[in-house]
Amino acid sequence: MAQDSEDLVSDYQFWLQKLSVWEQASSKETQQDTCLYLSRFQEFLRRMYEILKEMDSDAILERFPTVGQLLAKTCWNPLILAHDESQKILIWCLCCLMNKVPRTPGESELNSWIRGLLSYVLSAFRFDMKEVGLFTKSLGFEPIDYYPSLLKNMVLSLVSELRESHLNGLNTQSRKKIILSTSSVVSLWFRHFPSLEKATLHLFEKLFSSKRNCLRGMECCIKESLLPQAACHPAIFRIVDEMFRSVLLETDGAPEVLAALQVFTLCLAEALEKENKQLKFALKTYFPYGAPSLTAALSQHPEAIPQGHRLQPLLHISQLLREAIEDSTHGSQRGPFESWFLFVHFGGWVDLAMEQLLRKEAEPPAGLLWLLVFYYSPQDGSQQRERSMVALKELLNRLLMLLGSGPLSAVDLQEAAESPSPPICAQLVRCLLLSLLLWTPEGHASAREAITRMVHTDAAAHEIVGFLDQTLFRSDHLCDEASRKLARELLQELQAQV
Structure with missing residues (x-):
């Protein structure tokens, strides 16, 4: 440490003189000189902090009697403060000079002076x-x-x-x-938006670092982060939402990222309800790329819709989404992706669509088939989507026939799920099967055997665990107590295996 201190003293006067020169002139040459030396000056500040943090304030002032002058000149230099790293190290150094328990009027005066510098760095700049x-x-x-x-x-x-x-x-x-x-x-x-970005990244680390974070755990982490409360203002929401968008793109729409985005949206809706009776800002300011009518339809609470009135709003959302995609500029991928990104914020509508399709008394509406195919395979073109809709309808009809023909066989269910032609998204097929097993009384008896057959890889096991967890998270409006009890038991058994 002694050698480091000697090296610091040799540089100290050089930087004090540099700061004085930068302070006295604001010419273009001075600004260029400041930028040229900035990284070296940051390194000097960091070395100074490493020395100062080991000394008490009296020893600091004895060793570096003009350190306050140097730090003050740094505080008043806008080009230095414009860099976040400089601000951070400068705050560390200033805090080292403060007396935790001032014993004399002079020490109290020094503390007051340092608070003034911190006030400028933290606020006025x-x-x-x-x-x-x-x-x-x-x-x-x-x-x-x-x-x-x-x-x-x-x-x-x-x-x-x-x-x-x-x-x-x-x-x-x-x-x-x-x-x-x-x-x-x-x-x-x-x-200070960089601090918001760091807080969001820290939340992402907590949400995605563990093997499997249950949705209740995600909800707790998200609320503790204070980000939903802050995101009630569109300026903050847009930054957090853009970071979710980036993670979705980088992970190719990973289920855990989709789940986190949907839980965050639910927490935001709850925060908005607590903060005001009506929105201070138009929905357009939160979701600028979506059609206002589509955003308004999606932002309704799906669970608040009575059981017998859920089909119509679902078909309306499907129609609005389809229009938004088909009317998008030819050759542009922004329209389809933006529509999908808006849609996935509100995952409750997908659950309701699956529930409606499993009603045996009705012909599967084309609008619901389109909605599910689009949700699970947004990258498909219109022709591929139409083919997938045909295959999904055939699969659904086979499953409903099995439901009506006596006790369900896990083998028959597996064979039905493996036979769609042309093939459709495997995740969609699994979710349809799991929904049938959990949400219909006929499916309960064969649920364990059928799920055991589906768990052939770790990835499939995690996906099924995620589905069961999501079912329990949204169970109040999806299924009855018997279905919830079965989902809890299956979830505990699978979590013990993965």
């Missing part, structure tokens, strides 16, 4: 008061109340955490979390 007023008003704050509470929470938490070795690499059991009020966190995300 990004916005002037007029701009602050625009977004604090939408959150129900007055600007005069926003800065003091935000700063007080952040500074006290940062100082406490830094002093408890949170940032020095020690793994202590006593290190405390930074705790901010919900309003302060949301306000920070409005002011």
